Amino acid sequence: MRQVKFIFALWKANLQAAMEFRAAFFTQIIFMMINNGVYFIFWILYFDKFNAVRGWDINTMMLLFGITASAWGIGAFFFGNFISLAEVIVGGRLDYYLSLPRPVLLHVLASKSIGSGMGDLIYGIGSFMLSGYFTPDGTLRFLLGVFAGVCIFIGFLVIVQSLSFWLGNTVALSQFALSALLTFSLYPSVLFDATTKFILLTLIPAALIGTIPAEFVREFSWQSAIQMVSGPLVFLFLSIFIFKLGLKRYESGSAIQVEV
Amino acid sequence: MKKYLSILTMQIINNIAYPGDFLGRSISIATFIFIFAGLWGTTFTIANTDAINGLTFPNMVWYFMMAETLELGRPRINRTISEQVKNGEVAYILNKPYNFLLYHFSAGLGDGAVRMTLNLIVGSIVAWILAGAPPAPLGWLMAFVTLIGAWILHFCFMALIGLAAFVVEETNSFELIYQKLVFILGGFLFPLDMFPTWLQNIAYALPFPYMMYAPARLFVKPDVDLFWRMLGGQAIWVTVFVFILAFVYQRSEKYLTVNGG
Amino acid sequence: MSSIEVTNLQKTFQTKRKAAGMRGSLRALFKPEYNTVEAVRGLSFQMEAGELLGFIGPNGAGKSTTIKILTGILHPTSGDAKVLGFVPWKERQKLAYHIGTVFGQRPQLWYHLPAIDTFMLFGKIYELDDCETKKRISFLSEAFEIRDLLETPVRKLSLGQRMRCEVAASLLHRPKLLLLDEPSIGLDVVAKQHIRDAIRTMSQEEKVGVLLTSHDAGDLEALCRRVIIINHGQIVYEDKVSNLKRKFLTRKMVEVRYAEEVPPTFSIDGVEILKVGSYGVKLRFDTTKTPVDAVMAHLSQAGELVDITVSDPPLEEVIAKIYTANSVVE
Numbered sequence: 001m002r003q004v005k006f007i008f009a010l011w012k013a014n015l016q017a018a019m020e021f022r023a024a025f026f027t028q029i030i031f032m033m034i035n036n037g038v039y040f041i042f043w044i045l046y047f048d049k050f051n052a053v054r055g056w057d058i059n060t061m062m063l064l065f066g067i068t069a070s071a072w073g074i075g076a077f078f079f080g081n082f083i084s085l086a087e088v089i090v091g092g093r094l095d096y097y098l099s100l101p102r103p104v105l106l107h108v109l110a111s112k113s114i115g116s117g118m119g120d121l122i123y124g125i126g127s128f129m130l131s132g133y134f135t136p137d138g139t140l141r142f143l144l145g146v147f148a149g150v151c152i153f154i155g156f157l158v159i160v161q162s163l164s165f166w167l168g169n170t171v172a173l174s175q176f177a178l179s180a181l182l183t184f185s186l187y188p189s190v191l192f193d194a195t196t197k198f199i200l201l202t203l204i205p206a207a208l209i210g211t212i213p214a215e216f217v218r219e220f221s222w223q224s225a226i227q228m229v230s231g232p233l234v235f236l237f238l239s240i241f242i243f244k245l246g247l248k249r250y251e252s253g254s255a256i257q258v259e260v
Numbered sequence: 261m262k263k264y265l266s267i268l269t270m271q272i273i274n275n276i277a278y279p280g281d282f283l284g285r286s287i288s289i290a291t292f293i294f295i296f297a298g299l300w301g302t303t304f305t306i307a308n309t310d311a312i313n314g315l316t317f318p319n320m321v322w323y324f325m326m327a328e329t330l331e332l333g334r335p336r337i338n339r340t341i342s343e344q345v346k347n348g349e350v351a352y353i354l355n356k357p358y359n360f361l362l363y364h365f366s367a368g369l370g371d372g373a374v375r376m377t378l379n380l381i382v383g384s385i386v387a388w389i390l391a392g393a394p395p396a397p398l399g400w401l402m403a404f405v406t407l408i409g410a411w412i413l414h415f416c417f418m419a420l421i422g423l424a425a426f427v428v429e430e431t432n433s434f435e436l437i438y439q440k441l442v443f444i445l446g447g448f449l450f451p452l453d454m455f456p457t458w459l460q461n462i463a464y465a466l467p468f469p470y471m472m473y474a475p476a477r478l479f480v481k482p483d484v485d486l487f488w489r490m491l492g493g494q495a496i497w498v499t500v501f502v503f504i505l506a507f508v509y510q511r512s513e514k515y516l517t518v519n520g521g
Numbered sequence: 522m523s524s525i526e527v528t529n530l531q532k533t534f535q536t537k538r539k540a541a542g543m544r545g546s547l548r549a550l551f552k553p554e555y556n557t558v559e560a561v562r563g564l565s566f567q568m569e570a571g572e573l574l575g576f577i578g579p580n581g582a583g584k585s586t587t588i589k590i591l592t593g594i595l596h597p598t599s600g601d602a603k604v605l606g607f608v609p610w611k612e613r614q615k616l617a618y619h620i621g622t623v624f625g626q627r628p629q630l631w632y633h634l635p636a637i638d639t640f641m642l643f644g645k646i647y648e649l650d651d652c653e654t655k656k657r658i659s660f661l662s663e664a665f666e667i668r669d670l671l672e673t674p675v676r677k678l679s680l681g682q683r684m685r686c687e688v689a690a691s692l693l694h695r696p697k698l699l700l701l702d703e704p705s706i707g708l709d710v711v712a713k714q715h716i717r718d719a720i721r722t723m724s725q726e727e728k729v730g731v732l733l734t735s736h737d738a739g740d741l742e743a744l745c746r747r748v749i750i751i752n753h754g755q756i757v758y759e760d761k762v763s764n765l766k767r768k769f770l771t772r773k774m775v776e777v778r779y780a781e782e783v784p785p786t787f788s789i790d791g792v793e794i795l796k797v798g799s800y801g802v803k804l805r806f807d808t809t810k811t812p813v814d815a816v817m818a819h820l821s822q823a824g825e826l827v828d829i830t831v832s833d834p835p836l837e838e839v840i841a842k843i844y845t846a847n848s849v850v851e
Contacts, residue, residue, distance in 0.1 A: 024430045172284055184295065
C-alpha cells in the first residue's frame with residue numbers, strides 16, 4: 001500500500017512533465033493510433049483474401065493487436081524506463097534511485113513515461129472493443145491477458161538489460177531483444193513449427209504476450225490459463241532476482257573502459 | 261562532384277568500423293524473413309495452391325527479401341537532419357562549401373550501400389534456405405535499376421520529414437506514418453498483386469509503389485513491360501519530389517538567414 | 522556518538538581493457554582482459570554526530586566511491602562501515618530515510634518540472650504528509666533564498682540556482698546527516714559562497730552532520746572543522762582544519778608600499794625577496810623560522826609605510842604539497 005501511493009506520486013510527476021510539452025504529447029498519442037491502424041490494414045487485406053489460418057480470423061487478430069498494443073502501451077506509459085534500463089545502469093544513473101528509500105527497480109521503471117504509449121493503449125482498447133469479444137467475461141479475460149502481457153514485456157526486458165551489470169554496455173543487445181519480442185508478439189505463433197513455438201514461449205516469450213492471451217480471450221481453456229498465470233510470474237520473479245543480484249555489482253559509472 | 265564521392269566513401273569506411281551494428285542488422289533481417297516465410301508457408305499450405313495471384317511461395321519470400329533489404333538498408337536520414345535543425349548545427353553546415361542536401365544524399369548513399377549489400381547477402385542466404393534458388397539474372401538487373409529511383413524517392417521523403425523540424429518540434433510521428441504508408445500502399449507487407457482492384461488503383465496513383473513494390477516485384481518476376489512502366493512512374497515522381505524538396509529547402513535556407521538558426 | 526564508522530574499507534573495480542581499433546574490439550569480445558583498479562584501499566575513519574567533515578583529494582582519489590559506499594549505492598569489496606548505526610549496503614532503504622545526499626554531477630531534480638513539484642514528490646517518497654512538506658518547503662526556501670525560483674522549470678535555472686534547490690531538496694526530510702559530493706562543482710565564486718553559507722547555517726540550526734567531498738579547498742575552509750585528505754584511495758592526512766592551517770600555512774606573503782623610493786639592494790635576513798619596485802617590495806617568509814616582529818621592524822625602519830598586505834598561500838597549494846609528499850613516500 002505504501003508503494004502504491006508512491007507510484008501514484010511518480011505518475012503524477014510524469015504527467016506534469018508531459019504537460020510541459022502538451023502539444024507534442026497529444027500529437028504523439030494521435031499519430032501512434034493512426035500508425036497502428038494503418039499497420040493493421042495488412043491483416044484486413046490478408047483475411048479478406050484467406051478468411052482464416054489455423055483457426056485465426058480477423059477477429060482473433062484484432063484481439064491479438066488489442067492485447068499486445070495495450071500491454072505495450074501500459075508498459076511504455078506507466079513504466080517507460082523498461083526499455084532504457086540498460087542505459088540507466090551503464091550511465092550510472094541508478095545512483096539517484098539508490099539514494100532514495102524506495103524499491104530501486106520499481107522506482108526506475110515508473111520514473112519515465114513515453115507519451116506515445118497512451119496512443120497504443122487507446123488503440124489497443126479500441127481494437128478489443130471492435131473485435132467482437134467485448135462481453136463481460138471476455139473483458140475480464142482481456143484484462144488478465146493484458147496484465148500477463150505487461151509482465152512479460154517488462155520482465156523479459158529487465159532480465160536482458162540487467163546483463164549490463166555483468167557485461168557492461170548491452171544497449172545494442174537490448175534493442176535487438178526488444179524488436180524481436182515486439183515483432184514476434186504481433187504474429188500468431190500457430191504460423192510456426194514446434195521448435196519456433198517453444199522458443200516463443202521461453203527464449204523470446206512473444207507468444208505469452210500476443211498469441212496465448214488472444215486465444216484465452218477467444219475461448220477459455222485451462223492450458224492457456226495456466227500458461228498465462230505461470231509465465232508472467234516466472235519472468236517477473238526472475239527479473240527481480242537477477243536485477244537484485246546485479247545491483248551488488250553496480251559500478252555507478254566509476255569503472256571506465258581503459259583504452260591501451 | 262569529387263567531394264561528394266569522398267563523403268560517400270568516408271561513410272562506407274565508417275560503417276565497416278562497427279561490427280556490432282553489422283551483426284544486429286543481419287540478425288534482424290534474418291528474423292523478419294523467417295517470420296514472413298512462416299506466415300506465407302502456412303498460407304500456401306492451407307490454401308493448397310502453388311500460386312496466389314500469380315506469385316508462388318518462393319516468389320513471395322524473395323520478394324520480401326528484396327523489400328527488407330531496402331527497408332532495413334535505408335539510413336534514417338530524417339533523424340540526422342531534424343537533429344541538426346533542432347540543435348542549430350544546420351547553420352554551420354549551410355556555410356560549408358557544399359550543398360546541405362547533396363551532402364546528406366551522398367552520406368546516406370554510402371551508408372545505405374554498405375547496409376544493403378550486407379542485407380542482400382544475409383537475406384539471400386536465409387531466403388535460399390527457406391524457399392529455394394534465387395530469381396534469374398534479369399530479375400537482379402531490373403531490381404538494381406529500379407532501386408536507384410526508389411532510393412531517390414525515399415531520400416526526398418526523409419529529407420522533407422527532417423526539414424519539417426524547422427516548423428514542428430516532433431518529426432518522429434511523420435516518420436512513422438511515412439513508413440506505414442510504404443508498408444501498405446508501397447506493397448512492403450503485401451504485394452500489390454493481391455490487393456483488391458480499387459486499392460491497386462489508389463496505390464498506383466501515389467508514389468509509394470515506386471519506392472518499394474517496383475524493385476521487389478521486378479526482382480522475382482522480371483517483366484519488360486512492367487519495368488518500363490515502373491521506370492516511367494519513378495521518373496515522374498522523382499521530378500515532382502525533387503522540385504518540392506528544392507522549394508522547401510530554399511524556404512528553410514531563407515528562414516535560417518532571417519531567424520539566424 | 523559517532524555517526525559514521527569506517528573500518529578497513531576496500532573497493533576494487535574490474536575494468537575491461539581494450540586495444541584501440543576494430544581488431545582490439547574483436548579481441549576484447551572473445552578474450553577480454555581485465556585491469557583491476559583499487560579505488561579505495563583500506564580506509565578507516567570516524568565521524569561524530571553533527572560534525573562537519575571534509576573529504577579532499579584530487580580527481581580519481583576515491584572520494585566519490587567512498588561516499589557512494591556510505592550511501593549504499595556501491596557494495597564494498599571488503600571492510601566494514603556503519604552509518605547512523607546501519608550497514609549501508611545491507612540496510613539501504615532504512616538508512617535513506619535519515620540521510621540526505623547531493624551529487625553535484627548527478628542532478629536529482631526533475632529537469633522539466635519546477636522544483637516545487639520535485640519537492641512534493643520527495644515528500645511522498647519520504648512519507649511526509651503534504652501539510653508538513655509544505656511547511657518544510659517554505660522554511661527551506663527562506664534559508665536557501667529560492668522562494669522565487671520554485672515555480673520555474675529547473676531547466677531554466679542557472680547552475681547556482683539549481684544547486685541551491687538541490688541541497689534544499691536533500692534536507693526536506695530533516696536528515697541527520699548530509700552527504701555532499703562536489704556540491705560546488707562548476708559554480709562561480711559568488712554562487713559557491715552562497716551555497717556554502719546556506720549549508721553552514723542549516724547544519725548549525727538543525728545539528729546536521731555534513732560529510733563533504735570536494736577538490737576545492739575553499740569549500741573546506743568555509744565549511745569544515747576537520748579534514749581528511751585522501752589520495753590513491755588512502756588517507757594521507759587527517760586533522761582539524763585549524764591545525765592544518767597552523768602547520769602548513771606558516772608561510773606569509775607580504776606586500777608593502779612606501780612613500781619614498783626604496784633602494785634596489787633591499788634585503789632582510791631569513792626573508793625571501795620576491796620583487797623590489799621603486800616604491801614597493803614583495804616578500805615571503807616562514808613564520809616558524811623568522812619571527813614576525815623582526816620582519817615588521819625591518820620593514821618599518823626602511824621608510825615611511827603607506828600600505829601593507831599580508832596573505833596566506835592558497836590552501837590548494839598546501840594540499841598539493843601534501844599529495845606530492847605522499848607520492849614521494851610511495
